[in-house]
Amino acid sequence: MAVILLILVLTGFYLSWRATRLDRLHHRVETARAALDAALLRRAAAVLDLVASDRLDPASATVLTAAANRARRADDDHRELAESALSVALRTTLAGHGGPTADPWRAEVLLAARGVHLARVFHNDAVSDTRRARRSRLVRVLRLAGTAALPDYFEMDDQVTVTARTRPRADPD
Numbered sequence: 001m002a003v004i005l006l007i008l009v010l011t012g013f014y015l016s017w018r019a020t021r022l023d024r025l026h027h028r029v030e031t032a033r034a035a036l037d038a039a040l041l042r043r044a045a046a047v048l049d050l051v052a053s054d055r056l057d058p059a060s061a062t063v064l065t066a067a068a069n070r071a072r073r074a075d076d077d078h079r080e081l082a083e084s085a086l087s088v089a090l091r092t093t094l095a096g097h098g099g100p101t102a103d104p105w106r107a108e109v110l111l112a113a114r115g116v117h118l119a120r121v122f123h124n125d126a127v128s129d130t131r132r133a134r135r136s137r138l139v140r141v142l143r144l145a146g147t148a149a150l151p152d153y154f155e156m157d158d159q160v161t162v163t164a165r166t167r168p169r170a171d172p173d
Contacts (some may be wrong), residue, residue, distance in 0.1 A: 005022035018136075019144045023122055025130040029151045032123040036154060039119035043112040047090065050105040060093045075088045084157040087113070091160055121153055127151045 047068040060063055067141045068090040074082035089154075090113065094106060130151050 015142065017143065018139065022130070022139065022145050025126070025133055026145075026148050026151070029123070029126045029130050032119070032126040033136065033154075034067055036116075036119040036123045039112070040079075041072065041114045042166055043109070043116050044072045045110045046105075046112040048087065050109050052106045055103055055105060056093065056113075060091075061172045063089050080156045082152060083116075087157045087160055094160070110160060113158070119133075120156065120158055124153050124155075127153050 004145065047064050050056065051065050051068075054061075056064070064086075067086040071079075071082040071086040090109065096125065131161070134145050
């Protein structure tokens with residue numbers, strides 16, 4: 001009888017540990033998503049600062065302003081597409097404008113773009129870990145994940161030709 005009780009107690013501890021681990025993984029996804037959202041907003045703000053600096057030709061400024069505003073205002077269903085469009089606009093606009101540190105505003109945009117890339121990688125890694133933990137048969141049968149929704153990856157084009165080390169903008173002029 002003591003052996004059965006010990007097995008039940010150990011099984012209970014194990015199931016409790018698994019449920020807690022899943023909860024922590026879901027919390028990690030939420031935290032990574034918040035960091036990704038902040039990085040995306042920071043990149044859009046850096047782009048708008050670059051446009052406001054009057055260092056771009058009017059056509060490039062118009063394209064970047066429209067793309068940044070669409071990215072900032074996009075709903076969750078269209079956010080990935082809007083952010084990808086901003087990346088493409090940045091890539092085409094900044095391609096022929098000197099090196100990444102030729103202008104402090106461009107350097108800030110490139111630094112913010114690198115932050116977006118890193119935040120997206122961390123978010124997608126957290127999603128992968130959570131999905132892997134939820135694939136377990138034990139988790140599915142005993143519903144250890146509760147009512148938490150299965151997290152989704154954030155897929156976007158986040159490459160903005162970051163080839164050299166960039167520094168944040170100092171006080172210009």
